[in-house]
Amino acid sequence: MAVEHSGTGDPARSMALLWRAADREGRTGLSVDRIVAAAIALADSDGIAALSMRKVAEKLGVGAMSLYTYVPGKGELIDLMIDQVLGEPERPELPANWRARLEHVARSNLALYRAHPWMLQVGTGRPPMGPNLIAKYDYELGALEGIGLSDIEMDTTLTSVLGYVTGAAQAAVEFAQAPDRSGMSDEAWWEVQAPLLEKVFDPKRFPLASRVGASAGEAYGLIDVDHAFEFGLQRLLDGIEAFVARN
Amino acid sequence: MAVEHSGTGDPARSMALLWRAADREGRTGLSVDRIVAAAIALADSDGIAALSMRKVAEKLGVGAMSLYTYVPGKGELIDLMIDQVLGEPERPELPANWRARLEHVARSNLALYRAHPWMLQVGTGRPPMGPNLIAKYDYELGALEGIGLSDIEMDTTLTSVLGYVTGAAQAAVEFAQAPDRSGMSDEAWWEVQAPLLEKVFDPKRFPLASRVGASAGEAYGLIDVDHAFEFGLQRLLDGIEAFVARN
């Protein structure tokens, strides 16, 4: 359980891999790209917990140890997976309105997390400095360029928005895929949970949880998870707008 | 790697455990509480990746399989760990000013993540419905009570703030503990990384990343990770304040 990445290995080797210096192809057609792609496919469909070197190798019709010719270890493979998916989003010309630009950045990140939920579970301290991470950073800074913010304010503001997106996406995405993972619909889950909760839960002790929880429960479906994401995003952008205006 | 929790087991059993119905104590002094406490201590110090039933048992001077008398499995143990740490924060009377209340909630959550970074790595869809989770929800809703929001708006607003805190905390906490985990200071890491990056990085292709990254790099230490957390929080609260005012 729990996800570590990179770290241990030779940084120079990692960097060479990320930037695809010396990209070979073996006699079975194996390559870093194919390994990374297979690993991403596995993680997308079965979660990062189910990602194993043996399974990746099997998917490629190859012995497990063959992977180590191309990739130093699982940690580095995950680094490569991260930078790879960071390169997926299209990065079209940004609109003239900076707020629309920032909205696009936020939604694009949410879409990324939706497509690759395992991204939410890999640690982000010391990220792998690959080409796509840098391209993403550069592109996203473009949303905040030319509106009167200092460099540091730009960085901090972007970090704030991405922080919000990460946190909100975590809730939204994991909630959305809970039925699949557990083989149990949300309704079924509540039908099991509710009577159990009723036996131990004292509404008098937790009046707000009781009242608001009931309201939120009824409204669920009407007010969905996407709506909550948008609500918070708009509040955050309102706050940023006020900051930009007063700057 | 990667973290799953709960799910598989009998929901009734899980609920009984969370609410500590039928809490026994074995002849060796073993109990659910002691197991959970030992597991939390392990996860706090070595990360959730290093948490294993065998290590928990060893810490308690007991055979690994003895744990299964008290806890159905590792997933349920993690559920118990979550609810346990959710009960740790003091929940003092909230100030009269709702914005101060919400700030307190946000910072208190950040502190929780700082104390138990592994919390950031456990999935949050279908959370364990324990007493402390509910108490926390009730308490935090109190920050938004009586300011003219509907029940659903209260829930959504709280979710937004907690989403921001989770995302920002993920960045802050993991960054903060990277030196420990890797045995390498941030400066040392950059000293290794910088020359490698210079060889592959073209500033012309990524002018913003280059310029802003450099500024942010220089300012690091002055503008720290806490500052970024506070900045985004204030922006979000500004936006919420505007929403409350116009409501």
Next chain:
DNA sequence: GGACGTTCCGTACGGCGTACGGTACACCGT
């Protein structure tokens, strides 16, 4: 003292990451 229920746990199975060392192939100089 005996029976019974519960707690404790040794052993084992299948899966993991990966170290190590061997094999077999592609390509080279002759």
Next chain:
DNA sequence: ACGGTGTACCGTACGCCGTACGGAACGTCC
């Protein structure tokens, strides 16, 4: 055409993991 050499591939094995299973040890009651 042929032997030599480097590299791609991978079988085996080690020490971890979660936990199923069944037996041993114990407290408790008759």
